[in-house]
Amino acid sequence: MISKWVQYFLAALIPALLPGIAGAERYNLQAPQSLIAHEIYDLHTLIFLICCAIFVVVFGTMTYSIIKHRKAAGHKAAQFHENTTVEIIWTVVPFIILIGMAIPATKTILAMKDTSNPDITIKATGYQWKWGYDYLHDGVSFYSSLATPRDLVTDKSPEGAKKRAEHANYLLEVDNPVVVPVGKKIRVIITANDVIHAWWVPAFGVKQDAIPGFVRDTWFRADKVGIYRGQCAELCGKEHGFMPIVVEVVEQEKYDQWIAEQKKKTAANAAASGTMDGKAVYEKYCVACHGTGVAGAPKLGDKAAWAPRLKQGQEVLYTHALKGFKAMPPKGGAADMSDAVIKATVDYLSAAGK
Amino acid sequence: MEAAHTHDHAHGHDDHAHHPTGLMRWVTTTNHKDIGTLYLLFSLTMFFIGGLLAFGIRAELFQPGLQYWEPEFFNQLTTMHGLIMVFGAIMPAFVGFANWQIPMMIGAPDMAFARMNNWSFWLLPPAAILLVSSFFVPGGAPAAGWTIYAPLSTQMGPGMDLGIFALHIMGASSIMGSINIVTTILNMRAPGMTLMKMPLFVWTWLITAYLLIAVMPVLAGAITMVLTDRHFGTNFFNAAGGGDPVMFQHIFWFFGHPEVYIMILPAFGIVSQVIPAFARKPLFGYASMVYATSSIAILSFIVWAHHMFTTGMPAAGQLFFMFATMLIAVPTGVKVFNWIATMWKGSMTFETPMLFACGFLFVFSMGGFTGLVCAITPIDIQIQDTYYVVAHFHYVLVAGSLFAIFSGTYFWLPKWTGHMYSETLGKAHFWLSIVFFNITFFPMHFLGLAGMPRRIPDYAMQFTDFNMIASIGALGFGLAQLLFVAAIVKCARGGEKAPANPWEGADTLEWTLPSPAPYHSFVTPPVIK
Amino acid sequence: MLNQSARYFVPDPSHWPIFGSFALLSMASGAALWMNEAAWGKFLLLAGVCVLFFMMFGWFGTVARESEGGQYNQQVDAGFRWGMGWFIFSEVMFFAAFFGALFYMRVLSVPWLGDVEHKLLWPDFTGQWPTAGPGAAEKFTPMAAWGVPAINTLILLTSGVTVTIAHWGLLKNNRKQLIVGLALTVLLGMTFLYLQATEYHEAYADLNLKLTTGAYGATFFMLTGFHGFHVTVGTLMLIVILGRSIAGHFTAEHHFGFEGVAWYWHFVDVVWLLLFILVYWL
């Protein structure tokens, strides 16, 4: 009976794994594209193999015993129950193996932590739910959000599945990727605006939590020109699965060109946001929640919902809108807006609720 | 551990004349066996609820795109699945085992504080009600992960408060339960039952209870801080006030890591009873098992930050926590080797309990190895918060804790019910479980390595096939659990009468009692030779 | 007693625990409602508290009766000692979480927020303790150690002495000494609580020191607040023990009820000493 089940198991397992056999990278870490990622890759291979070896020895022994020392096979039980020598051996040997693993790991840790002397420093800020980037020495700033259309994500029809399958880089594409030059040491300073996010690009072996109110840093040096994709790797609310990271590694000349373009855009943006009025801000940012009442947000013009809030006084509403209040994010997520603009928006909302 | 007990059994079955019957018997009971049964039934119920939520997760992840749930509801499913499985299914199951077995195994008439024991159990239903009802309040259930990291957890709606209070109450229940267990073990052993003669299950629970008393209050502190940050304007986890979101993680994992050993040490205990019984050979290295268990417990207090390697701690911190974590492989290895040495040259038979114990050894160890891979900081940088971690902890929790619970259930069912369970059902349950378990969770290693984050409702195309396999496996694994219920129900309702000791190699005290064990056992302590 | 073992005491079925469970359910749901702007939640909370008190009266009454009825032998007594000891250990760990938070903020997170790296986010923050944090707008004055807190330290230390005197009285079968010692302890406990209340009032009214005052306010009020709560519980327990002493309970050989409370009181005392040093003084 047992062997029959084992056969079924194997019969079920092999076709089940077939689709994946097409490419080995699907079973392993992504192809490394930086020094650290290489070291991590090799470290993983080393430790994986050691574990496999131990596994084979230990469970080979167990299997042997299961086959040979069974009552059905007529084996009589021995009665030994102690042996100090073997117990010392199997305490010390694993310990030595562990030291063997720890040494290369220590070296990699120290290398990972060395963020000194970067060529370029970029500040990445996690927002619910997008990334903001500032090239600290070039004055370039922009946001980077998911580019995959929402309709495609929520399309439940059979065509939807097909369209998704044909859509290149489904969920891994953004409107404004980070652009960096190849072969340069890039230091990324990471922080967040609301909750914890994590900035992760597997190909560079970089993952760093973005902690609101604190800065952390990490670094990478891309080996090759190309586009590398990652995702936010810390649960940050409902859209956590929808805030990817895309890094475009380009030649130095292309990078210089890109920076020049971006500088112009950033300047234009700054000018525009200064002139937005309450209504415009509302329609750009707040409507997402206050238009529909998501998570209990008081709707625009819903007098019953606004009455108790208005009673608190305008100052309280300002602070709640600026600093956040329960499910209401700070500045409604419009972190790039000035306080004055947000206050104007609150005035707009409360006027409509009177 | 031979025992001759001098009291006569007829006396053990005393009349229940002045005892409440029907529902009130269960509500007011001070009997460790009744309370053990209540714990086990509660745990089984919660396991099914948690499993249903898991199935909700797997259904959504069957293919890319948002199929069934809104993302916020998906996060609620994930969070509640984790919370319910950990605090509702696994932990109460082990306390149920402790209640049934510890008094019988040490020759005591009951638990030390039998009335408080009742309360420890009856705190769980209110907690479960609070937890589950959070699905129905505005904003829904907690959705910040079972780790309820601040400041995401301070953003949630009222469901989070219900969750926090539920955790407070479950914590109180655990602390009372553990005080009871420690006191029972330290104070109520039959004469002659020295500490180093106690069955290993009792030892592992002694150490587990110690861990629980040490860390549950810390969890209570952490969630209380979340509560005051949410409602009373404190700034524990808010940088603008001088606090630090990462501090929550330190406090949480100071609880959380010992917590995962709380969920595995009693499993080690069960396996340490089962293997010698079916190998018909004494446990190899009893003393070193005790020392290894204690070392795991002690080490578990100094490794918590291995869950936080990506928060950006100084290199010295990463190194310390990496080394300390790796060290745990040594005592755990000692245990694995001792079990195999117990099997070595035994005379083994493979009834269901033994099958689950062997399955445990095999698959739990795989989970241990992936844990070790996680412990290597640079590798963890890549796989933290990916499905690799999900695979790791289901290997240790499902194939570890849960399989041990299955093993123990089949092992002691004859003692509890007085009937033999159906070996056919049991074996089918085992084989289906282990096969579907691996189909469900093995592909998750690949997903994680290739870069699929955890706690996401939708994923990129390249992860599709493995997710499909995992979802199919989960359906199979879930359905297989219906066999478990069938086996229990069948056994409770009747079947072949069980002898006092149905297992040739089992030699602990409970097997000297008739099956089913009398309502009051060891009213006069047995004499331990 | 049918299920009475020779060596241990196994109580009869009891309906008290289930009252406790209902009490906690109603307290928790009431509190959750109240905190989320459903005002009637507080009545549910209050109802729960009442049921809890009712349960404790009933439960502890039963325990006291069983104890006075001579059902607890030495072995059972030893069990209570273990139980109380482990319970106090769990309380120690609860406070450890908050002391840990204090340590973490003082020694780690506040200095980090003030270091050069964080100038990027908090350009003007220096990272000095005490602080309400880099985002705080208002000023506050920290609580001085050598006023009320120092007096409170003396009060609690004295109360530790008075319970011990009461204990000696019990051991010598000197009822008067027992009762006077306990009464003094209760009185000292209440004075402590009164002074603590005035201190809180001063903090809010004069020092602009509030629960919302950043890292300092949060740790100050949560630590002293939870300690104050424990003093309150301890005082209530002392009152119960005082009542039982007046009613003639306890003997020189058999008085775990008294000792358990005394241990608890000493524990509360030690926590205060730590608080005084780490929160007020340093």
Ligand code: HEA
């Ligand atoms: C039953 C529960 C359980 C158990 C027993 C373990 C056991 C271990 N765990 Fe696991 N772990 C979890 C439950 C558990 N874990 C959970 C729930 C999480 C996720 C929490 C969350 O984020 O939601 C987690 C996450 C987790 C992480 C964080 C991953 C991340 O988020 O990035 C790490 C990192 O170090 C880790 C490590 C380990 C190690 C080293 C062990 C060791 O104890 C394993 C030791 C065992 C062996 C190594 C095998 C047997 C040994 C031998 C045969 C001897 C020879 C071996 C060698 C010399 C290698 N675990």
Ligand code: HEA
């Ligand atoms: C403690 C034990 C435990 C147990 C036993 C399980 C059991 C299972 N778990 Fe879970 N799991 C956790 C603890 C546990 N888990 C934790 C702590 C997390 C982390 C949460 C977080 O991220 O915060 C997690 C997260 C987690 C995830 C990741 C979610 C995410 O990151 O978004 C997934 C995904 O597949 C998953 C799946 C499963 C499955 C398929 C089972 C199966 O084994 C369940 C099988 C049982 C049943 C299915 C129920 C019984 C049967 C029926 C009810 C009959 C009918 C059934 C069907 C029709 C299917 N679990």
Ligand code: CUA
């Ligand atoms: Cu941002 Cu997850």
Ligand SMILES: [Cu+2]
């Ligand atoms: Cu851990």
